[in-house]
Structures are given as structure tokens and as C-alpha cells.
Amino acid sequence: MIPTLLWLSSPVSREKEDTMDDRTASEQDGNHATSGHSQGLKKEPCFQRDSSLPSPSASLISQLLSHTVVSRGLDPHILLPSSQATDLPQDYGDDASPGEGEQALTLPRPCAPTLLPRASDRDQLSNEHLRAKRARVESIIQGMNLPLNPPTCDTGRETGGGHDMERGRETPWENKRKTRMPQQQQSDEVIQWAVPGACSSQTQGCQQLKEQLHFLEQQLRQLQEKFFQVCDPGDAAHTQEGTKKAHLLHGKPGGRPGKDSAAVANDLLKMHFWRSVPEVAGHEAPEEEESAGIAGGLPSEARVLSEMLKHELAGVTSWVVDSVLKTVWPKVAGHFLQWHCSLQVPREGVRREYFASEKCRKPLPKPPPQDVLNSLGGPQAEALSGASEKSPDSHTCPVSSREVRKPCQVPSIGYPLGMTAPVQDNQLLSQLLGYGQHSPWGSSSHGSPSAAERGPPEPLNLHWGTIKLRSSVMRQQQYPLPLSPDNVESLALLPAARAGCGEPQPDVRRLSLTLRYIQEALTPGHLKKAKLMFFFTRYPSSTLLKTYFLDVQFSRCITSQLIKWFSNFREFYYIQVEKFARQALLEGIVDAKVLRVSRDSELFRALNMHYNKGNDFEVPARFLEVASLTLQEFFSAVRAGKDSDPSWKKPIYKIISKLDSDIPEVFKSSGCSQELLQS
DNA sequence: CTCCGCCCTG
């Protein structure tokens, strides 16, 4: 469909060698209602502009990233990470819908004027801003009559700097932890805290939550800044700090990140019959060159951009959080109790983490209330994933994206399993609340009190490790595995596993990746995967589907939707075949044997267009045989006049249903669905 | 009764 994306250069010869390409993981999943057809070809997904972002102010990022941005005094070519600046036009040409640029132009730029001072002024402003915020926060906390955490790290914030920032970040959260529970009662906080008592306490809780959300915003802003420093090659090339980070990120100084990552990805992703990879490296070369050209840009300008982005991100987060809490707070308060208790496994040095999938119906010995989760589903859940997932993606530069894109790209860090209680279900909100806590600079593993010292852990104090834990738990429970081994491995990449390195990481990206690992909805990526699977199986059982969609939380609804998909696939398939069978009959063909479906036949083209639109998949020969047989069957039946029988197709269906073949294991790969979306 | 597949429709 899009010529530049048809990586079909050498169709047959190297089909077994190719791996999937490792582009970034920004995709439009989460909305299975979206037509899958338009999803396929995302060349640079990280620049994808997501119009579905639920915030009215969500578009500064997209505006900046879209090439149409004309910010006063800011040259987008300088501001944008080089690859973005160079790729955007291309991207537009490829898949931007008309009007998108126009939309970007009309979008609000909330903070442009105030964010334009020069670097020195801006830094000062930033410091003052921080101080002011801190003062506000402290006054709030004191106003709540809550035991304030000894501000041991506060000095760090004053001085700024990487390490100090790291500690400084932590403070707000530590404070929060203390503030939340004592708010109810000193004794039995765990229980008291979560019990949604009188109206007043609810309102109070809401207030507190709001304050915490402000912290969240703050951290998000800083995260954004760090994120850009790390992933913007142009910037990194000009600041010592940035250079260091870049080296750490890419493994070696002066390395060529793009190629390295791509190579690693190729090694690790053995989706051999995908034929899209080699071009990736070549495709990247221009970016790097451009990067050198952009090196002339001013880091300070880039920081201005980051400020703007932070502002916007904060707005989005705030909006999402508010809207969610408005709806679910009363219930959530109650739910926190049980969840909280279940996580009471005080074990020093062990990081409890949670898995941030919304609404996981997992059979637990003592299932938590589902209503909370249910109440979190739907629009809110989508809004959340939209904010936390897409917004970061939309401006991720390719380099860092690659770093985190491929789960198995980075060596798995051994992570202890089984040290926490079963993870509960209401991860959506906790994800939301815990979001800022996983900021790479402020993880609680650095000099923070142990769980015991902090008192009862509260929902916010959950970390990523549980992801792996969860997977092991699920495994033992002979429940549909939500995580494939790939997932589990990849999850070791999450912040907790790398906490030791102390290096800021674009956690947003990981979060978004993690969010996708178990989905309760089928995504366009899944649809595409299902279509490709159709080449192997026309009549998959629900059991089979469950084994091949491991990243989906199966429910009746999901199962029937998948089955429905295949039913629709079959329908289309049979209609096409019948059409061509009749056509052959009209053309005077007599012998059914001569009817063969080859790769250049019209029928194949029609089918391929439907199931393999991007043509990035090598259709198995077996499918051609099946199609040929189907064609012959239809041909024979029609020629014999059987089509007068209302159920004349049934025998054919029966024949075809026996021709299913095994589906390659690669389809079980969790990243498969995501990868497909990119290709 | 549920599950599944087909058919028809939008």
C-alpha cells in the first residue's frame, strides 16, 4: 500500500533469515473498534500522532512533533530530536491523514511565551519553581496534620544535578506515603485508611489524592526533561551529561545506537519469515547524518521544548487522573484495603511491584472486589492508557525507543520471583498513582526507608517486580498465561530490575510497554496477527486461540470476538474463492485440476490484500494448496449445479476445516501483535 | 443450556 514500506525486496530467498524489524512500539492499540486496515504501515511509530488522546490539551506534543509547528522563536529543526525532524515529512507522506497537520497547527500552545527565556533564566526559573512547589507541598502536608517525613533529601533538590535530583524526587513520594495512611487513624492504618468512611473522609481523601497527583505531574515533567536529554541525540552530543547518558544507553561511547539496537533486535527476534528488518538499518542512516547536522542546535532551546512538553504532559495527566478519580474514588478507597493487605509482604530489599494491566480477572484464593476494576474499565481505562502510553510514544526518538522497544533486546536481569503476595486486580488506578514513583531518579530503593520503617505499605508503594511474579503465579494456577516467556524476560527490563544502575531511563516508555503486555481488549495488532494466522488455520479452536494470544486476558467476550474474526475471515475467503470459481467456470474451464492458486493469481492477490495487506509476510505454500483445493471444490460444486442446494457449501466447509496446519511458534511471541502493527 | 459456525445486515 505504501511503497516505501513494502520490504519485499527479495521475497523468497531469505524469508527464513529475516527477523522482525524493531521499530518503536507506539501503536494504536487499545481500540479494537478501529479498523485494522489503516493500522498496518507505521514507519516511524514514535511520531505517530494520536488524535484519540483524551485530553483537550494533549496535542502540544503532537504539534511539536508534527512538522508544522511554528513556535515563535523556536525552530522545530533545532528543537526536535534530529530523527524526528527529519522523519516527520516522510512520515506525513506515508500515513498522516489529511488535516492532521492542520489540526496540529490549531492546537493550543499553553506555555510558549513563558517558556522561551534563555537557558540561564530558565534554569533559575525552574529552580524557583521547584522551590515554590516544594513549599506548597510542605504546607499542604502540614496543613493536613500529618507526620512529615524528615526532609533528608531536600537539600538535594536545591542543588539539582543528577544524583541530587534523584533523591529529591523521592521526597515527595515519601511524604505521600506517610500522608496517606495516617490521615485516617494512626492505628490500624491499613484498614482504616481504606475504609471509605463518611463523606468527609472521602472528600479529604480526594484532596490528598489531588495533591499527590500534583506531585505526579511534577515528576512527569522532570521525567520528560530527562527523557529528552537521554534520547535526543542532538542534545546529547552537546552536553556532557547527555553524552554520558547516551553512552550508557547505547552501551558504548560513540556507538551508533540505531544500528546497534537494530542488530540486537535482529538477533533476538527470530521472526524469521518476516522480511522487514534489513532495511531498518539502512533507513536509519539518514537520521544519523541529520543528527549531526542538527548538532548545531542549542540545547537550551531543546530544554525549552522539554518545558513545553512537560507542561502539556502534566495537563494530560492531570486531566486523566482527575477524571478517573472523580468516578472511582469512593470504590477505590475500599478496594485499596484488600489489595493493600494482600501485598503485605514486608521483605527488605525486595521490591514489590505491580503489574499495570487494567482489570485482570485472575482467580485468586480470595478475589478482590471486581466492581472497582469494572468501574475502571472502559473509557477511563482507555483514557489512562492513552495518556500514559501514547503520549510518551509520540515523541520518543528512535534511538531510545529501540532500546526499550524490544523486550528481549536487553539482557534479562535476574529478578527474584515469588517474594510477594499475589497481585491483585485493580492495577489501573495503582498504575496511575504509582506512575511517578517509578521515576528513574526516585525509586524507593535508594536510601529510602524499608517497608517496615515506612510503616504499612500503601498502594503507591508498588513496583515493577510483581510483573514477573505475577507471571509465575499465573503459571502455577493453570490459568491462561497472560505472559509468555518473552514477556517475562522483557519485564526484567523494567525499572526495578535496573534500579541498581541508577541511570535515568525513559521509564515512561517501559510503562507503556508493560501496559500492553496483558490486554483486556484486542488491538489492531491482534487483528493483524489473527489475519496472518488465518494463513495457517481457518478454523482455530478457542483453545488454540488462547495459546496464541498470550498477551490477551481472555474472557468470553474476547474469545468470541476472536472467533468472530476468524468467522469473518472465512466468510471473506469463501466468498472470494467462490467468486473466482464461478469466474473460471464462465471462462470455460472444464477441468478443476487446472485451477491452481499461485502467488501471482488474482485470487491470491485478493486474499493477500485482505489478510496480509502490508505484504510483509510470506504466505505459506500450504495456504496456496488449501486455496487451490477450495477453489477446485467450489468449482466442481458449482459446475455440478450443487449451488442450488441452500447448504451446498457445507461439504466444502467440512473439507477445508480439515486442512488447518500448525501455526508457527513465533505467533506466540508476545511482541508479535505489536510488531505486526508496525510492519 | 452453552458454544460454535454460518448467514445477513449495516
Place this chain on the structure above:
DNA sequence: CAGGGCGGAG
């Protein structure tokens, strides 16, 4: 592609 209706199989 999804919904709804229908029928058959278990």
C-alpha cells in the same frame, strides 16, 4: 468487522 439471528452439536 461487528451485531443479531438461526441452527446444530455437545
